[in-house]
Amino acid sequence: MKRFATIATVGATVCALSLAAAVPAMADTTSTTPPPKLNGTSSLAAIQAAGATQTANRITSLNSAIAKLTAKTTLTSSDKATILSTLNADLQGMDGLQAKIAADTTAATALTDYRSMYTVWRVYAVGMRQSYIAASADGLTGTAIPRLQSAATKIAAVLAAKPSKITPALQEQLADMNAKIADASAKTNGLAAAALAVTPAGFNANHSVLDTPHANAQAARADTKAAAIDGRAILAALR
Amino acid sequence: MTVRRSARVVLLAPVAVLAASLILTGCSSLGTTSTAAVTTTSGASSTATAAPVTSSPSAAADASTLNGIAADLNAADAANNEADASATSGDQAAASSDGP
Structure with a gap:
């Protein structure tokens, strides 16, 4: 019994470690702990250490996001071009900033450079977030909504x-399906463009600037899922 | 006399048998009827076979349409899942601290 318990414990530990190792590889973001609070009294070494960590996190996240978004087939070519342009510019910016902070010779300069991550770049809050909202929207407008419309037309026929x-x-189900498709179409109309138009400066002025695009994308996904459920129920009845 | 009588029997016997056969079997009309029956049977059989053939394209068209609907819904589901994955990644990015 004791031996069994030991085996079970080892097995559980191995599973836990495997999962722990797998999660960072799948995630786009690597910063699990908030960045340190730095101020005018922080030492140059502390600022440089934090700068190295935070820029490295962003570089890793950007590389992952660029690979994912490059592979997405549901993005329109123009949106993909805009997104990859932004993210690659961010990546170059982080590379340059990492090197600059490491080479800074005064705490004041290093702190200014460090803070630019949160004022000039906004990699997580703007660049990556807007890219994924646009990708989500394009997936709906380019594929989900047209295929649902096609299904509804065939069902009506x-x-x-x-x-x-x-x-x-x-x-009733067909009417609901069509209503959900129409609502999703309305909510995604111009959504990707609106998300991609947000800049770090715009976010600095209004931290909620991406909330409406985010909410519309979320509501549109709920609509398309509900429409698909309606479609499947109708299809089952017709078979 | 015996010879003549025997010859008559020899000649008439096959004729009588043939005639009897024709009368009993009604050869020509039976043959016609039989052929007609075969034709009718064949026709009925052909009609019975034709019915599924006639409805089969319709059934196939129905199945094709329903499969087309299923394919549309599958594609929509796949796109929805991908949109969900993008949204999750976006939410993770938003949750990452970008500082004050």
């Missing part, structure tokens, strides 16, 4: 050809 199959429940 089947019902028109076979009126005997029409029931109030099916009619």
Whole structure:
């Protein structure tokens, strides 16, 4: 019994370690701890250490995001170009900033450089976030919504050809499906462009500037999922 | 006389048998009927086979349409899942501290 418990414990530990090792590889963000609070009294060495960590986190995250977004087939070519341009510029900026902070010779200069991550660059809060909102929106406008519209059109044709199959429940589901598709279309209209138009300066002026695009993308995804559920229920009834 | 009588029997017997056969079997009309019956049977059989053939394209069209709907829904689901994955990555980025 004791031996079994030992084996179980070892197994659980191995699983936990495997998961712990896997999560960082999948995540786009590596900063699990908040950056240190630095101020005018911080030492040059402390600022340089924090600068090295925070820029390295962003470089890792950007490389991961660039790879993911480059591989996305649902992004429009123009949005992909805009996103990759922004993220690659951020990547170059972080590389340069990392080197500059390491080479700074005064705490004041190093602190100014360090703070530029949170004023000039905004890699996480703007660049990466807006890119993923746009990717989500493009996935809906380019694929999910058109395919749902196609399904709804075919369902309507089947019902028109076979009126005997029409029931109030099916009619209601089809009406709901069409309403959800229409709502998703409205919410994603211009969404990617709106998200990609946000700049670090705009975010500095209004920290909620990406909240509306984020909420619209979220609501549109809920709509397209609900429409797909309606479609599947109707399809099951028609089979 | 015996010879003549025997010859008559020899000649008439096959004729009588043939005639009897024709009468009993009704050869020509039976053959016609039989052929007609075969034709009819064949026709009925052909019609029975044709019915599924006639409805099969319709059933196939229905199945094709329903499969098309299923394919559309599968593609929509895949796009929804991908949009979810993008949203999760975006939320992770937003949750990462970008400082004050």
